[in-house]
Amino acid sequence: MSQLLLQLLEGTLTSLKIFFLTLLFSLPLGIVVAQGRMCRNKLVSGIVNVYIMIMRGTPLILQLIFVYFAPYYVFGASFNRFTAVIVAYVINYAAYFAEIYRGGIQSIPKGQYEASHVLGFTKLHTFTHIVAPQVVKRIIPAMGNEVITLVKDTALAQTIGVAELFRVAQNASAREFSTMPIFVAGLFYFIMNMVVSKTFDKIETKLAYYN
Amino acid sequence: MHVISVKDIRKGFGDLQVLKGISFDVDKGEVLSIIGPSGSGKSTLLRCITQLERIDGGAVEICGDTLATTDDDGTVVYSDKATLRKIRLQVGLVFQNFNLFPHFSVMRNIMEAQVHVLGSPKEDARRVAVELLRKMGLEDKADAYPCQLSGGQQQRVSIARALALKPEVLCFDEPTSALDPELTGEILKVIKELAAEKMTMVVVTHEMAFARDISDRVIFMDDGIIAESGTPDEVFGHPKNERTKKFLARFE
Numbered sequence: 412m413s414q415l416l417l418q419l420l421e422g423t424l425t426s427l428k429i430f431f432l433t434l435l436f437s438l439p440l441g442i443v444v445a446q447g448r449m450c451r452n453k454l455v456s457g458i459v460n461v462y463i464m465i466m467r468g469t470p471l472i473l474q475l476i477f478v479y480f481a482p483y484y485v486f487g488a489s490f491n492r493f494t495a496v497i498v499a500y501v502i503n504y505a506a507y508f509a510e511i512y513r514g515g516i517q518s519i520p521k522g523q524y525e526a527s528h529v530l531g532f533t534k535l536h537t538f539t540h541i542v543a544p545q546v547v548k549r550i551i552p553a554m555g556n557e558v559i560t561l562v563k564d565t566a567l568a569q570t571i572g573v574a575e576l577f578r579v580a581q582n583a584s585a586r587e588f589s590t591m592p593i594f595v596a597g598l599f600y601f602i603m604n605m606v607v608s609k610t611f612d613k614i615e616t617k618l619a620y621y622n
Numbered sequence: 623m624h625v626i627s628v629k630d631i632r633k634g635f636g637d638l639q640v641l642k643g644i645s646f647d648v649d650k651g652e653v654l655s656i657i658g659p660s661g662s663g664k665s666t667l668l669r670c671i672t673q674l675e676r677i678d679g680g681a682v683e684i685c686g687d688t689l690a691t692t693d694d695d696g697t698v699v700y701s702d703k704a705t706l707r708k709i710r711l712q713v714g715l716v717f718q719n720f721n722l723f724p725h726f727s728v729m730r731n732i733m734e735a736q737v738h739v740l741g742s743p744k745e746d747a748r749r750v751a752v753e754l755l756r757k758m759g760l761e762d763k764a765d766a767y768p769c770q771l772s773g774g775q776q777q778r779v780s781i782a783r784a785l786a787l788k789p790e791v792l793c794f795d796e797p798t799s800a801l802d803p804e805l806t807g808e809i810l811k812v813i814k815e816l817a818a819e820k821m822t823m824v825v826v827t828h829e830m831a832f833a834r835d836i837s838d839r840v841i842f843m844d845d846g847i848i849a850e851s852g853t854p855d856e857v858f859g860h861p862k863n864e865r866t867k868k869f870l871a872r873f874e
Binding site: 548 | 707
């Protein structure tokens with residue numbers, strides 16, 4: 412039993428690595444994508460729109476396989492498995508985050524921009540100090556959903572042979588002729604998402620000081 | 623030198639001509655009220671002066687600096703960025719809907735532009751803000767957030783926020799229209815106090831009694847033109863234009 416738990420914890424560590432690295436890169440990349448999507452240049456916004464459509468319109472598992480195998484056909488070499496997972500997750504999640512950001516940015520009243528303009532703020536200052544903080548508050552519930560989904564999506568990494576939590580559990584299950592390890596893994600995911608959920612609740616409470 | 627000098631400005635949105643050639647000057651210490659029916663172009667006029675809209679023709683000068691002018695071939699030429707920026711700080715604007723920053727405390731709302739635009743040290747900015755809040759009768763609200771204030775209090779904060787940049791002229795775009803009638807008085811009182819201090823102001827308003835009381839000059843706008851202008855006594859007491867008479871009759 413303790414042997415099993417140790418293995419599962421090791422798998423969990425891999426899952427957490429995928430989780431945090433994906434967030435680390437996709438959260439900021441989403442801002443760039445959102446800006447591109449809202450760009451006045453039709454070519455830029457068109458290209459970004461197609462990218463978002465592909466990312467949201469095809470299964471993540473397929474994108475994962477594509478990112479890992481496509482470079483073999485083009486360059487004869489590819490990323491290592493773990494890197495491929497991170498790349499695939501980052502470009503997928505950046506697309507989803509971008510749409511959430513865009514919704515948030517577009518929900519900020521025009522008057523906030525006008526007041527900033529009249530007061531002489533630069534565009535950058537207006538975005539970083541006036542718009543972005545208000546956007547964060549508005550998108551917290553939607554972001555919570557997405558981040559919880561990411562925790563569960565880490566299980567797909569096994570598709571290209573990365574031994575994350577679910578793969579480890581399945582292996583143990585096969586070895587021991589028991590479904591128990593899989594249910595224990597389920598408990599692990601549940602606990603991770605409880606932490607995510609509580610974290611988002613905390614952020615929401617912290618930002619509740621204004622309407 | 624006029625604080626504001628507007629010559630024959632035009633502005634349209636698509637096929638709709640909102641300003642059809644407006645000219646007027648505002649001198650230092652003068653209070654100009656702009657009255658007229660909804661859709662007559664009053665707010666658009668203020669928005670052109672405060673750089674929230676681009677004019678399609680004519681010229682605007684603020685404190686001797688050219689904001690925009692029109693070539694002989696009819697092209698509108700705006701001044702360089704540095705000049706526009708300088709002008710922006712000379713013209714304050716108080717919005718109908720306040721547009722305070724909801725995530726900032728009252729204090730930070732008033733300090734932010736002083737610190738980040740004027741580059742004032744924080745202590746100085748705080749001192750200016752405290753002084754303005756005292757003047758607005760809100761010294762106990764420095765740490766409150768806009769959502770905790772009444773509409774009248776929010777509007778007073780937004781006036782303080784505009785005054786913090788020490789503008790040469792302060793524009794008001796229907797400052798009491800979003801307020802309950804019983805809160806209107808507190809804003810009108812503040813504007814009146816500013817008028818007594820010889821603050822140069824342009825006030826777009828539907829409060830006729832107030833406009834008559836505080837203004838040095840009144841402009842009546844109708845359908846994109848200045849239909850009549852003069853002293854409050856001339857415009858309110860002895861209107862010459864038929865449209866002015868008809869408009870004012872509704873407020874009798």
